Amino acid sequence: MSGYWAGILSILAINVIFAYGIFLPVATGQLNLGGAGFQALGAYTAAYLSAMFGLPVPVTVGVGMVVAGVVGFLIAFPILRTRGVYLVLATFAFAEVVAGTILNSETLGGAMGMSVPAFIDWEIPVIVAGFVTLFVFYLMSTRFGLTMRATHDDEVVTDLMGVNIRMVQVCAFAIGGALAGLAGGLYAHSFSFVEIQSFNALVSIYVLLYVLLGGTQTAWGPLAGAAFFTLLPELLRTVLPQVKSFLAALVGIEEPVGPPDDSWRFVILGALTIAMMVLRPEGLITRTMIERLRFRRSSSAREQVA
Amino acid sequence: MSAPLLSLHAVSKNFGGLAVITDVSFEVPQGSRTALIGPNGAGKTTVFNLISGVFAPSEGEIRLEGQSIDALPSRSRIGLGVARSFQNIRLMPHLSVVENVMLGQQARAGNLAGMLTPISLFGRSKWRREAEDLLDRMGLSTYPGEVVATLPYGIRKKIEVVRALVAKPKILLLDEPAAGLNNTETANLRDFLMTISQSGVTLLVVEHDMSLVRSLCDHAVVLNFGRKIYDGSTRTVQDDPAVLEAYLGTRQAEKARTHAEADHVA
Numbered sequence: 001m002s003g004y005w006a007g008i009l010s011i012l013a014i015n016v017i018f019a020y021g022i023f024l025p026v027a028t029g030q031l032n033l034g035g036a037g038f039q040a041l042g043a044y045t046a047a048y049l050s051a052m053f054g055l056p057v058p059v060t061v062g063v064g065m066v067v068a069g070v071v072g073f074l075i076a077f078p079i080l081r082t083r084g085v086y087l088v089l090a091t092f093a094f095a096e097v098v099a100g101t102i103l104n105s106e107t108l109g110g111a112m113g114m115s116v117p118a119f120i121d122w123e124i125p126v127i128v129a130g131f132v133t134l135f136v137f138y139l140m141s142t143r144f145g146l147t148m149r150a151t152h153d154d155e156v157v158t159d160l161m162g163v164n165i166r167m168v169q170v171c172a173f174a175i176g177g178a179l180a181g182l183a184g185g186l187y188a189h190s191f192s193f194v195e196i197q198s199f200n201a202l203v204s205i206y207v208l209l210y211v212l213l214g215g216t217q218t219a220w221g222p223l224a225g226a227a228f229f230t231l232l233p234e235l236l237r238t239v240l241p242q243v244k245s246f247l248a249a250l251v252g253i254e255e256p257v258g259p260p261d262d263s264w265r266f267v268i269l270g271a272l273t274i275a276m277m278v279l280r281p282e283g284l285i286t287r288t289m290i291e292r293l294r295f296r297r298s299s300s301a302r303e304q305v306a
Numbered sequence: 307m308s309a310p311l312l313s314l315h316a317v318s319k320n321f322g323g324l325a326v327i328t329d330v331s332f333e334v335p336q337g338s339r340t341a342l343i344g345p346n347g348a349g350k351t352t353v354f355n356l357i358s359g360v361f362a363p364s365e366g367e368i369r370l371e372g373q374s375i376d377a378l379p380s381r382s383r384i385g386l387g388v389a390r391s392f393q394n395i396r397l398m399p400h401l402s403v404v405e406n407v408m409l410g411q412q413a414r415a416g417n418l419a420g421m422l423t424p425i426s427l428f429g430r431s432k433w434r435r436e437a438e439d440l441l442d443r444m445g446l447s448t449y450p451g452e453v454v455a456t457l458p459y460g461i462r463k464k465i466e467v468v469r470a471l472v473a474k475p476k477i478l479l480l481d482e483p484a485a486g487l488n489n490t491e492t493a494n495l496r497d498f499l500m501t502i503s504q505s506g507v508t509l510l511v512v513e514h515d516m517s518l519v520r521s522l523c524d525h526a527v528v529l530n531f532g533r534k535i536y537d538g539s540t541r542t543v544q545d546d547p548a549v550l551e552a553y554l555g556t557r558q559a560e561k562a563r564t565h566a567e568a569d570h571v572a
Contacts, residue, residue, distance in 0.1 A: 144421040150409050153398035160358055162384040162413035217400055287453060
């Protein structure tokens with residue numbers, strides 16, 4: 001496999017894990033715009049343990065995941081007292097605090113970043129992403145998953161049904177934080193280098209977009225969202241020059257044209273994002289869509305029996 | 307009559323300076339079908355919110371089987387046997403019918419093992435089967451997998467009752483179960499509630515449809531402006547002067563009374 005594809009698969013797997021980390025709180029109705037903060041915690045923990053103590057990768061990544069999860073659990077109590085746009089701001093502020101702390105820390109390399117000695121190839125993130133996907137599907141099929149979705153719909157009634165909604169929200173937030181930290185740890189080892197600039201606000205926004213546009217009602221949503229938005233820029237990288245030369249040929253320019261400006265990819269990405277919001281406001285994959293697919297399958301099976 | 311299952315003792319509720327419930331006491335006997343009626347804004351739903359723990363009473367005490375439940379958080383009350391439905395349907399719109407019903411089982415299945423056991427991954431769990439069986443017995447078996455947002459109003463109202471029922475409550479608080487139903491649906495609902503009552507569940511019903519109240523309930527409590535004005539049999543509730551006045555105003559009440567007396571003479 002070429003290095004290009006290996007890189008894409010690694011980043012795809014990391015994005016899927018990261019998206020699931022944000023999906024869990026979002027599925028309970030808590031928008032988490034602090035994804036990059038949790039990812040940075042996991043990445044820097046793994047990087048530090050690997051660089052300073054030479055610990056093996058499973059340990060560094062595992063500890064990174066636990067650190068992000070514990071921090072998520074601890075800040076969930078104060079942060080989940082806020083709602084709506086204030087919660088978004090609070091989680092965003094958390095990510096900024098993490099970034100600021102790391103930037104000013106000599107031990108963690110400050111603005112210089114840190115190189116990570118242990119390297120992992122694309123297979124490991126992909127396998128881990130597979131397990132995380134299975135785990136989230138399992139979680140959503142349990143009563144815990146049911147109460148998460150119920151909390152998202154109506155907190156007062158869910159409480160009256162006997163659900164400890166605070167516990168559900170805090171757990172979802174903490175597990176989500178741990179998954180984001182796991183994604184960070186894998187990132188550190190896959191790219192052999194961490195610098196705080198790669199855990200900026202845009203990363204938090206993008207991962208939340210994966211989840212919201214993919215769909216928050218089922219565990220298929222983040223998978224679809226992360227896959228779509230990770231692969232689309234790569235697809236555009238090959239397709240765009242062809243489109244440009246086609247357009248040039250159309251208006252009669254014969255000589256070869258230079259490749260288009262890279263920022264066109266982001267223009268198209270933005271346009272697609274808006275189109276998704278207009279056409280599928282509840283996300284690409286909704287429950288009704290899954291139900292319909294399942295219904296069609298079972299009814300066609302019934303017809304075959306009849 | 308047997309000992310009261312639920313009792314309110316001099317309960318008051320103020321929102322700031324607004325007294326919504328003032329010194330209300332009544333008892334709901336074990337196994338009874340009690341109606342809580344009154345004009346709009348009398349505080350009926352507030353009483354329900356006090357019993358189910360959405361609000362804490364400003365004064366007074368609410369007891370279940372003789373034990374005060376005021377200190378209990380709202381989420382623990384369903385486990386003690388207090389389940390309710392809501393005036394405006396409050397099913398979870400993104401959950402399917404059977405998932406909504408399974409949410410009602412929470413009080414019985416909400417321990418750690420219950421929370422982490424898959425309920426829909428490998429075939430049908432026992433919780434899912436129980437929910438489907440109950441829906442089936444209540445005549446709602448055609449919709450289990452559907453998302454509730456798209457279902458007809460009458461069906462959703464019934465599902466809400468089933469969701470409360472699956473918690474195996476001792477007392478079921480129903481907030482206007484017949485609102486928005488037509489005559490056939492109301493008659494259906496009445497039979498449905500009778501079946502529930504015969505299975506030993508005590509009912510406390512807020513309802514405006516007086517014919518349903520008379521045919522379903524044996525005992526009525528009437529509220530007006532947050533005060534209790536009547537507590538007794540449903541048969542005599544319409545002859546009570548205070549109740550007539552609350553519903554019809556002073557002059558109309560006078561007229562109705564002379565009318566009734568004239569009927570007596572004739």
